[in-house]
Amino acid sequence: NAGVTQTPKFQVLKTGQSMTLQCAQDMNHEYMSWYRQDPGMGLRLIHYSVGAGITDQGEVPNGYNVSRSTTEDFPLRLLSAAPSQTSVYFCAAGIQSSNSPLHFGNGTRLTVT
Amino acid sequence: RKEVEQDPGPFNVPEGATVAFNCTYSNSASQSFFWYRQDCRKEPKLLMSVYSSGNEDGRFTAQLNRASQYISLLIRDSKLSDSATYLCVVNTGGFKTIFGAGTRLFVKA
Numbered sequence: 231n232a233g234v235t236q237t238p239k240f241q242v243l244k245t246g247q248s249m250t251l252q253c254a255q256d257m258n259h260e261y262m263s264w265y266r267q268d269p270g271m272g273l274r275l276i277h278y279s280v281g282a283g284i285t286d287q288g289e290v291p292n293g294y295n296v297s298r299s300t301t302e303d304f305p306l307r308l309l310s311a312a313p314s315q316t317s318v319y320f321c322a323a324g325i326q327s328s329n330s331p332l333h334f335g336n337g338t339r340l341t342v343t
Numbered sequence: 344r345k346e347v348e349q350d351p352g353p354f355n356v357p358e359g360a361t362v363a364f365n366c367t368y369s370n371s372a373s374q375s376f377f378w379y380r381q382d383c384r385k386e387p388k389l390l391m392s393v394y395s396s397g398n399e400d401g402r403f404t405a406q407l408n409r410a411s412q413y414i415s416l417l418i419r420d421s422k423l424s425d426s427a428t429y430l431c432v433v434n435t436g437g438f439k440t441i442f443g444a445g446t447r448l449f450v451k452a
Contacts, residue, residue: 273430329374
């Protein structure tokens with residue numbers, strides 16, 4: 231069972247370039263989210279989705295777009311990368327219950343030069 | 344003020360020691376609480392949920408004090424393999440899950 235799969239694992243971009251971080255889950259979980267993790271900051275919520283066609287902003291949404299056309303996929307788009315977006319990005323999935331934990335993908339390490 | 348605060352450490356302890364981590368949260372309406380473990384350059388993984396009555400899982404004990412908005416994790420008989428970063432996690436409802444910055448633990452032989 232793959233769980234949550236993120237691609238790519240590593241990416242280097244130049245300022246102003248665009249790219250999409252992919253996230254797919256095979257657990258049929260309704261809830262999916264994207265976090266970024268920076269040293270000393272912990273994980274910060276970028277965007278989340280409670281089901282296909284429904285997305286909402288988290289704590290740090292600026293510079294990122296998301297869509298949820300299917301239950302399985304939740305891509306994160308950077309339209310114009312900035313050095314401040316250098317970070318490790320984690321996608322997570324879970325069932326729709328506040329008492330349930332999140333399952334994370336392996337992460338994408340993004341460097342913007 | 345951060346919504347979830349933890350002592351960043353690092354905590355350096357010898358094998359066999361008992362170590363405790365603390366965490367405070369600011370939203371009194373928070374609904375559920377967890378401890379996650381994160382190894383270096385890996386994804387966070389659930390260690391244990393935290394229940395109001397306190398709960399234990401082997402060498403790990405978690406406690407919650409809603410009145411003081413305080414969560415703790417106690418690790419007994421530390422092992423080398425316990426070396427990791429421990430994340431305090433609070434769900435405030437509405438699918439908003441907030442992570443603390445983590446406490447680093449190094450267990451040495």
